[in-house]
Amino acid sequence: MxxxxxxxxxxxxxxxxxxxxxxxxxxxxxxxxxxxxxxxxxxxxxxxxxxxxxxxxxxxxxxxxxxxxxxxxxxxxxxxxxxxxxxxxxxxxxxxxxxxxxxxxxxxxxxxxxxxxxxxxxxxxxxxxxxxxxxQRIPAPVPAPAPSAAVGACAMCPSRCVKACPVGAHDHGFDLQRCVGHLRTPAGRTCLEQGCQARAACPEGAGSVYGTAQVAFHMRAFAAHHAGVSD
Ligand code: B12
Ligand code: SF4
Ligand code: SF4
Structure with missing residues (x-):
């Protein structure tokens, strides 16, 4: 091999x-x-x-x-x-x-x-x-050095991601109950169907954004996994 x-x-x-x-x-x-x-x-x-x-x-x-x-x-x-x-x-x-x-x-x-x-x-x-x-005897490839242009981008960003959450779930660390509680409301359908708005607000990696079906899949799995979280 x-x-x-x-x-x-x-x-x-x-x-x-x-x-x-x-x-x-x-x-x-x-x-x-x-x-x-x-x-x-x-x-x-x-x-x-x-x-x-x-x-x-x-x-x-x-x-x-x-x-x-x-x-x-x-x-x-x-x-x-x-x-x-x-x-x-x-x-x-x-x-x-x-x-x-x-x-x-x-x-x-x-x-x-x-x-x-x-x-x-x-x-x-x-x-x-x-x-x-x-x-270790299996020869490992030497990885290409990663480009560094965006490293530390958060330090120069006005926290677009944090501000994009409609319920402020990331304002003080991550408030999982606040996020999941929102996903259960009619207004939470935007996150469930189009993906986490906080993640989507980040301008970095624009060429790598997941498609709608994939973000909806991950959000459904996340919501289902945390269905028991109390409000
Ligand atoms: C527990 C966990 C969570 C918890 C967070 C717990 C917390 N502290 O708040 C919850 C359930 C909230 C979560 C959510 C998500 N997570 Co998560 N999560 C993990 C998991 C399974 C374990 C992390 C851990 O405890 N590590 C052990 C300790 C020793 O290491 P650590 O580096 O100190 O870990 C800390 C961080 O990882 C942090 N953390 C991890 N995930 C998250 C998410 C948020 C929102 C925050 C604030 C912190 C946080 O909390 C850990 C404990 O302090 C990892 C997988 C793994 N095994 O690492 C994925 C992982 C970190 N999650 C990941 C992802 C993608 C997500 C989601 C985006 C998935 C989704 N379905 O959309 C969501 C975010 C949802 C949202 N609305 O923002 C990816 C991150 C990839 C990356 N780019 O860095 C990982 C690595 C899984 C993977 N398969 O790649 N997650
Ligand atoms: S929007 Fe992106 S670059 Fe800005 S703070 Fe959030 S993760 Fe960092
Ligand atoms: S999924 Fe929606 S409610 Fe949860 S953190 Fe992301 S933007 Fe906020």
């Missing part, structure tokens, strides 16, 4: 290798028995590339819950088994694997007031689907 083969297969699913981390003494990902030191291959999405392959998948079509998580698990466990590694996921906690901290080590990201990391090219329009813990 070459890294090229894995990266090619990921691209068929609209996924990309976001970075390869070498284990340090502080890392808590599971060790690989008898295979020496490990690396963590961080896999995710940038822009809307994943939407077409995912929406044609059996998981999206079967109408069962957690379609995106089940799709991610199928792809990740295939490769973990084939490469004798482990698959780790951003979902399924708590506890949660620290995907955003791993992401900070892999690319030139910066924190945003929304809790999401801002990518220098894709803005807020990117995410993580899984990580593979693999032996």
């Amino acid at each position: 070459s890294a090229t083969e894995l990266i090619h297969d990921l691209s068929q699913h609209g996924l990309v290798l976001r970075g390869v981390l070498s284990a340090t003494a502080a890392d808590t990902w599971p060790a690989l028995s008898d295979q020496g030191p490990s690396c963590l291959w961080l896999v995710g999405t940038v822009g809307p590339a994943m939407w077409a392959p995912f929406s044609a998948s059996p998981e999206h079509r079967d109408g069962q819950p957690d379609a995106l998580d089940r799709w991610s698990a199928r792809i990740a466990t295939h490769w973990a088994h084939r490469l004798q590694g482990h698959a780790l996921f951003p979902f399924g906690g708590p506890p949660h694997w620290p995907f955003q901290r791993w992401a900070d080590r892999a690319e030139a990201l910066s924190p945003s007031p929304l809790g999401l990391r801002l990518h220098p090219e894709h803005g807020l329009w990117h995410a993580y689907r899984f990580a593979l813990v693999l032996p």
Whole structure:
């Protein structure tokens, strides 16, 4: 198996290798028995590339819950088994694997007031689907250096994202109950159908914005997952 083969297969699913981390003494990902030191291959999405392959998948079509998580698990466990590694996921906690901290080590990201990391090219329009813990002996590609023009863009921005939320859910950290409460009202249909207005207000990564069907899918999943949050 070459890294090229894995990266090619990921691209068929609209996924990309976001970075390869070498284990340090502080890392808590599971060790690989008898295979020496490990690396963590961080896999995710940038822009809307994943939407077409995912929406044609059996998981999206079967109408069962957690379609995106089940799709991610199928792809990740295939490769973990084939490469004798482990698959780790951003979902399924708590506890949660620290995907955003791993992401900070892999690319030139910066924190945003929304809790999401801002990518220098894709803005807020990117995410993580899984990580593979693999032996260091598997040759890893050298990632291209990330462009840095938008790093720190939040410091020079009048918080357009925060101001765009109709109920001020991001005014003092993130008020999950305020957000979910709004999504349950008739006025919340705009967010449910067209996506989070705070995320959409960010001018960074304009070429990577998800399409309407994808943002509606993520918002439906978010609202369904938090249906039990009391007002
Ligand atoms: C818990 C969680 C949330 C919680 C936030 C909890 C909080 N502190 O307020 C909730 C449910 C609100 C949430 C929401 C969303 N999240 Co979230 N979330 C996570 C999750 C599963 C764990 C984070 C964690 O605890 N890490 C462990 C600790 C040790 O690491 P940490 O770096 O200190 O983590 C902190 C931040 O991640 C932060 N945080 C995470 N998400 C959010 C969202 C908001 C709005 C805020 C303020 C903070 C915040 O809270 C963590 C604890 O302090 C991660 C996946 C992962 N495993 O990392 C995704 C993740 C951070 N979320 C992500 C996304 C995309 C979202 C949504 C946009 C998804 C959607 N359906 O639209 C929404 C935002 C909704 C909105 N209306 O704004 C992405 C972010 C990608 C990126 N660009 O950085 C991640 C990495 C998942 C992924 N698959 O890629 N999320
Ligand atoms: S709108 Fe401004 S503050 Fe918000 S994430 Fe984008 S650049 Fe950062
Ligand atoms: S989904 Fe709507 S209510 Fe929730 S944070 Fe985004 S803009 Fe605010």
